[in-house]
Amino acid sequence: MDNAGIHPIVKEVAGVLNRGGKQAFLVGGAVRDILRGKKAHDWDLATDARPEEVTALFKKVIPTGIRHGTVTILYKGVSLEVTTFRTESDYRDGRRPDRVEYAAAIEEDLSRRDFTMNALALELPGARLVDPFDGAEDIKRGIIRCVGKAEERFNEDGLRPLRALRFASQLGFTVDEAALGAIPGTLGTTAKVSPERVRDELDKILRSPRPSAAFRLMEKTGLLRLFLPDLAACRGVEQKGYHRFDVLDHSLLACDYAAAQGFPLHVTLAALFHDLGKPRTRELKDGVWTFYNHERESARLAENILTSYRYPNAIIHAAVHLIEEHMFFYEDVWTDAAVRRFIIRVGEENLEDLYALRNCDTYGMAGIAPSPSLLLPLMRRADAVLAQSRALSLKDLAVSGKDLMETGLKPGPGMGIVLKELLETVVDDPALNSREKLLEIAAKYSEAKNLS
Ligand code: ATP
Ligand code: MG
Numbered sequence: 001m002d003n004a005g006i007h008p009i010v011k012e013v014a015g016v017l018n019r020g021g022k023q024a025f026l027v028g029g030a031v032r033d034i035l036r037g038k039k040a041h042d043w044d045l046a047t048d049a050r051p052e053e054v055t056a057l058f059k060k061v062i063p064t065g066i067r068h069g070t071v072t073i074l075y076k077g078v079s080l081e082v083t084t085f086r087t088e089s090d091y092r093d094g095r096r097p098d099r100v101e102y103a104a105a106i107e108e109d110l111s112r113r114d115f116t117m118n119a120l121a122l123e124l125p126g127a128r129l130v131d132p133f134d135g136a137e138d139i140k141r142g143i144i145r146c147v148g149k150a151e152e153r154f155n156e157d158g159l160r161p162l163r164a165l166r167f168a169s170q171l172g173f174t175v176d177e178a179a180l181g182a183i184p185g186t187l188g189t190t191a192k193v194s195p196e197r198v199r200d201e202l203d204k205i206l207r208s209p210r211p212s213a214a215f216r217l218m219e220k221t222g223l224l225r226l227f228l229p230d231l232a233a234c235r236g237v238e239q240k241g242y243h244r245f246d247v248l249d250h251s252l253l254a255c256d257y258a259a260a261q262g263f264p265l266h267v268t269l270a271a272l273f274h275d276l277g278k279p280r281t282r283e284l285k286d287g288v289w290t291f292y293n294h295e296r297e298s299a300r301l302a303e304n305i306l307t308s309y310r311y312p313n314a315i316i317h318a319a320v321h322l323i324e325e326h327m328f329f330y331e332d333v334w335t336d337a338a339v340r341r342f343i344i345r346v347g348e349e350n351l352e353d354l355y356a357l358r359n360c361d362t363y364g365m366a367g368i369a370p371s372p373s374l375l376l377p378l379m380r381r382a383d384a385v386l387a388q389s390r391a392l393s394l395k396d397l398a399v400s401g402k403d404l405m406e407t408g409l410k411p412g413p414g415m416g417i418v419l420k421e422l423l424e425t426v427v428d429d430p431a432l433n434s435r436e437k438l439l440e441i442a443a444k445y446s447e448a449k450n451l452s
Contacts, residue, residue, distance in 0.1 A: 005034040006127070009078040010043050013058075014124030020057050022049040025106050025121035025130065027083075032117055035139045036171075043080045046109055046121060050102070054082050069100045085109040088156075107132050114153060114160045115167070116145045142173040150182035158190035162201045162223060169205055169214035183221035191226060198227060199309040206268045211259050212252035219248075230301045231272070233279045239289050244366055247278045254364035263356045266318035269311075270353075271360035273302035274323045299324040321350065322357050330378040337428045339378075339385045344392055344427065351382060391426040391433055394419055399438045407439060414451035418442050 006026060014024035024047050030040035047054065051071050055061045060074040069084040085103040103109050106121050107130065113119040116135035123130060133147050144164050146153045154160050161183040164175050183190075205214040215231075218224040224232040234247035243250055251272055258268040277297025283290050299320045306316040325346050334342075346354050355375050362370035390396040399422065401415055409415055425441060426433045432441070445451075 005040055006030075006122070006124070007040075007043065007078060009076050010045070010080060011125055013073060013075050013078075013080055013082075014045065016057055017045075017047055017049060017054070018125065020049065020053070022047050022053065022057075023106070024124045026124060027110075027121045028118060031120045031122050032139060032171075034122070035120070035136055043078065045080055045082045045124075046085055046106060047082055048085055048104070049082075050084055054084075067100060069102065086112065088112045106130055111147060113147055114157075114163060116147055117143075117167075117173075119147050142171070143176050144168060144173050144179060145176045146179050146182075150179045151186060154182050154186035155189050158186065158193045159197050159201065161186065161190055161221065162193075162198065162218075162227075165214040165217045165221075165223065166201045166204050166208070168217060169208040169210055169212075172209070172213075175217065180217070180221060183223065187222050187226055190223065195309045199311065202227075202309065203265065206255070206259060206265060206272070208259065210256050211268075211272075212256045215252055215255075228305065230276045230279075230305065234275065237279045237282065239278070239291070245364070247275050250364040251275055252364075253367050254360040257360045257363035257369075258356070261356070261359075263360070264353070266315050267322065267353050267356050267360070269302070269306065269315070269319040270322040270326070270357050271364075273305070273319070274298055274326050274357065274361065276301040295324055295327045318350070318353070321347075322353055325350075325354055326357055326361065328354075328358075330381075332377060334381065336381075336385055336388070336430075339381050340391060340427045343382055343385065348386065348392065355379065388430060391423070391430045394423055396433070397422055397426060397438065398433045398435045399442070403435065403439065404442055407443060409442070409446055409451070414446065414449075417449070418446050418451060421445050 010026065014026075017024040024045055026043070027046045028044035029042045030044060033040040049057070051063070051066055051069055054071050054073070055063075058073050058075065062072045062074070064070055064072040064081070065083075069086050071082055073080045073082055085106060085108065087101045087103045087108055103112075106123075110119040110121060110130065110132055116133040116138045118135070119133050120135040120139075121130040122128070129136065138145050144167055146160075161179075164179055164183075167173060168175050205211050208214065215224060218227070219232060219235070231248065231251065234251060237247040239247060239250075245253065251274070254271040254274065255268060258271040263271075275291075275294065275298055277294040277300070278291045281291045281294040281297050283292070302323050303316060303320045306319060328342060328346075330342075343351065358375060359370045362374060397419070401411065401419065404415060404418060405411060409418060422438050422442060426438075432438065
């Protein structure tokens with residue numbers, strides 16, 4: 001086995017372990033990548049050295065997963081996860097092994113791993129391949145197969161079914177029939193997996209080249225109903241007229257487009273969830289399906305989902321906001337004021353993401369790449385309006401609260417109302433944005449409303 005694909009620093013680290021009388025094997029994703037002829041980036045080592053022995057051999061060691069026998073070595077700018085050979089016999093709650101038991105040899109360590117393609121090791125420094133489960137052959141054929149009996153392995157750790165489908169969309173591999181067939185019967189164990197672990201897999205699916213591959217398998221095996229029931233409910237929700245697909249197929253296509261374009265995660269999530277509210281808002285009016293205000297219901301459902309999977313607040317807010325705003329329909333008759341109101345509502349900093357979401361949505365209607373000319377008129381108008389005198393937020397006003405105080409207006413809620421009114425005025429007509437005119441308008445307005 002050629003070991004040219006292995007980072008020289010990884011070989012150096014293995015050398016340090018070897019000179020300490022210990023074994024070192026490259027394991028996990030890196031071996032898979034090397035066998036597929038891809039560049040490896042994630043360096044996991046397995047060793048017979050105990051964590052404290054590893055720690056003693058290197059200067060910079062972080063006990064990242066000491067309960068599982070894992071430490072992270074920082075060596076000449078490279079970070080490596082080093083895990084002592086283990087067996088895992090006890091997975092009582094369908095989550096993680098309750099305690100770590102060390103194994104004597106690499107073969108035993110490999111037998112606890114989930115899939116044959118992940119149960120390979122390259123011994124360092126010689127790069128001898130250890131492959132007790134024919135993983136190399138499965139990698140060559142692009143097959144995801146469990147080590148041992150699928151049902152047992154899934155009942156040990158309920159995350160494994162989701163990992164299988166995630167790898168399928170990441171690598172473009174096929175999940176073998178035995179593994180796929182074992183998923184429905186082990187959903188009870190999978191249901192106990194922590195939301196954070198599920199989220200990490202969802203993230204990897206969403207960043208894969210074609211997320212729909214995993215989501216379709218999730219649907220087929222019951223995982224979609226388990227983890228994303230509101231999305232599963234979009235199946236069969238027809239929306240004939242302007243759409244060729246039901247709401248689920250449309251959402252998956254939109255999501256695929258986001259992933260293929262490399263859009264940020266919150267845009268990909270928004271693409272997947274933007275129509276979640278359609279099943280609940282659907283009404284037949286004069287023989288045509290309508291979905292009034294579905295974007296608000298979609299936003300509400302998406303917020304619940306993202307919160308329950310413990311997504312960071314920034315991602316939740318960004319995705320939910322895009323979903324809420326996805327139903328804009330620009331026409332050339334929009335006044336500059338209408339364009340300014342649109343920009344204020346969306347937020348200047350979110351325009352690009354909203355355009356991206358619209359392109360996903362358009363792609364999802366027919367599976368055809370959206371023409372750049374679709375959004376161009378709005379983009380041009382928005383750019384033009386932004387280049388004009390700015391009138392988008394209170395800080396763009398030619399007067400401040402302090403100026404208003406000098407005219408006798410007191411600070412407080414009344415002042416806030418006046419400032420908002422001034423902004424409305426200037427959004428409608430930026431020519432009014434001068435100190436003199438605004439003070440005059442403020443005086444009239446506060447007198448009329450009895451605010452001074
Ligand atoms: P990637 O890092 O690209 O997601 P990977 O295969 O390296 O892929 P990791 O989650 O980093 O995946 O895990 C490293 C290795 O640990 C896997 O290749 C597999 O052998 C083993 N492993 C990880 N999670 C499990 C699990 N839930 N059950 C059994 N073995 C696992
Ligand atoms: Mg890895």
